Amino acid sequence: MRFKLTHRLSMLIMFTTLCLASNYALIGLPQIKLMDFIVFTGGFLLGSAYGAAIGILSWMVYGTINPCGFVPQIWLATMFSESIYGIMGGIISRRFFKDNNLNDTYLSLRIFFGVLGFISTFLYDLITNVAYATAFSTPILVAIFVGAPYTILHQVCNATIFGVGFIPTVMALQKLMGGMWDGILEK
Amino acid sequence: MEFLRNKWALAALVTLCWAIAASSALGYYYYQYTDLVNRLGGSLVSINLGVDYGNGTREWFNGTTGITLYDCMKQAGWKIETKSFAIGLYVTSINGVKESAEQLRYWSWWTWTEYGWAHGGSACDKYIVSPNETILWYYSSVNSTTWEMTPPP
Numbered sequence: 369m370r371f372k373l374t375h376r377l378s379m380l381i382m383f384t385t386l387c388l389a390s391n392y393a394l395i396g397l398p399q400i401k402l403m404d405f406i407v408f409t410g411g412f413l414l415g416s417a418y419g420a421a422i423g424i425l426s427w428m429v430y431g432t433i434n435p436c437g438f439v440p441q442i443w444l445a446t447m448f449s450e451s452i453y454g455i456m457g458g459i460i461s462r463r464f465f466k467d468n469n470l471n472d473t474y475l476s477l478r479i480f481f482g483v484l485g486f487i488s489t490f491l492y493d494l495i496t497n498v499a500y501a502t503a504f505s506t507p508i509l510v511a512i513f514v515g516a517p518y519t520i521l522h523q524v525c526n527a528t529i530f531g532v533g534f535i536p537t538v539m540a541l542q543k544l545m546g547g548m549w550d551g552i553l554e555k
Numbered sequence: 556m557e558f559l560r561n562k563w564a565l566a567a568l569v570t571l572c573w574a575i576a577a578s579s580a581l582g583y584y585y586y587q588y589t590d591l592v593n594r595l596g597g598s599l600v601s602i603n604l605g606v607d608y609g610n611g612t613r614e615w616f617n618g619t620t621g622i623t624l625y626d627c628m629k630q631a632g633w634k635i636e637t638k639s640f641a642i643g644l645y646v647t648s649i650n651g652v653k654e655s656a657e658q659l660r661y662w663s664w665w666t667w668t669e670y671g672w673a674h675g676g677s678a679c680d681k682y683i684v685s686p687n688e689t690i691l692w693y694y695s696s697v698n699s700t701t702w703e704m705t706p707p708p
C-alpha cells in the first residue's frame with residue numbers, strides 16, 4: 369500500500385514543523401539540534417525527495433527568522449546542505465533496508481546510524497564552512513579549522529542522537545502508521 | 556546490510572569518524588598556534604635566561620628578549636650546537652660544553668614555577684616564552700635506569 373499524495377504532503381509538513389519547533393526550542397544550545405535527525409528520518413521514511421524538501425523548507429523559515437541574523441549566502445548553503453540528511457536517509461532506506469528487519473543486529477545498526485549521522489554532519493559542516501568563507505572573504509581552511517570545536521561538537525551530538533534515537537523512532541512511527549511506508553518498511 | 560555483521564567493517568567506520576574529528580582538532584590547534592606566533596611576531600618578550608654548566612658555574616642573562624626560547628638563547632650571544640628533528644631543535648652543546656653519552660650528561664631546559672624547577676616540555680625553538688619567565692639551561696646528569704634528568708639545584 370502506498371500513501372496518497374495528500375498523506376505524504378501532510379507528513380512533509382509535520383516533519384518540517386517538528387524541525388522548526390525543536391530548533392527554536394533548542395536555540396540556547398549551540399550545535400545541539402534535532403533537526404538533522406528529523407530530516408534524516410523523514411528522508412528514510414518518505415524517500416530522498418521528501419527528505420530534501422523537509423530540510424530545505426525548514427531552513428527556508430529558520431534561516432530567515434533567526435536570532436543570529438540573515439546572510440543570504442549562508443542561508444542558501446544551509447538550506448541545500450541540510451537536504452543532504454534527507455537525501456542520505458532516502459538512499460540508505462532504498463539501498464540497504466528494502467528487505468531488512470530493523471531488529472536484526474541491533475547494536476551494529478545503532479553504530480551504523482551513529483556513523484552515518486557523523487559523516488553526514490561532517491559534509492554539512494564542510495559545505496556551510498565553505499559558504500561562510502566565501503561570504504566573508506575568509507580563507508577556506510581557516511574557516512574550517514577555526515570552527516572545528518563547534519563542528520566536532522555538532523558531529524558527536526548528531527552521532528549520538530542518530531545512534532541512540534533512530535531505530536526506536538522509526539519503529540515507533542512504523543507502529544503508529546500501521547507499518548506501511550513508501551520506503552524500506554513497505555512490505 | 557551484510558557488512559554490518561562484520562565487526563571490522565564497523566570498527567573501520569568508527570575509526571573513520573575518529574580520524575575526521577582528530578584531524579579537525581589538529582587543524583584547529585595548528586591554526587591557533589600559528590596565529591599566536593604571527594601575533595607575537597612584532598613584540599619580543601623579555602625573560603630571565605640562565606645557563607648552569609653543572610660544575611657550580613651559573614650565568615644569568617636577565618632581560619633577554621625573543622619570541623621562542625631559541626631566539627632568546629641566540630640573543631644572549633650563546634654558542635649553540637643543535638640537531639634538527641621533526642619536533643624541533645635538540646641542543647647538543649652550549650658555549651662549548653657538549654653533551655656526553657659516556658658521562659650521561661645532557662642539556663635540558665627548566666622553567667621556574669612556584670613549586671620549583673619544572674622540566675621544559677618541548678623543543679627550544681617551539682617554545683614561546685612568556686614575559687618575565689625564568690628559564691635555566693642545565694647540564695643535567697641522567698639516571699641510567701630511569702633516564703630521568705636531575706633538576707637544577
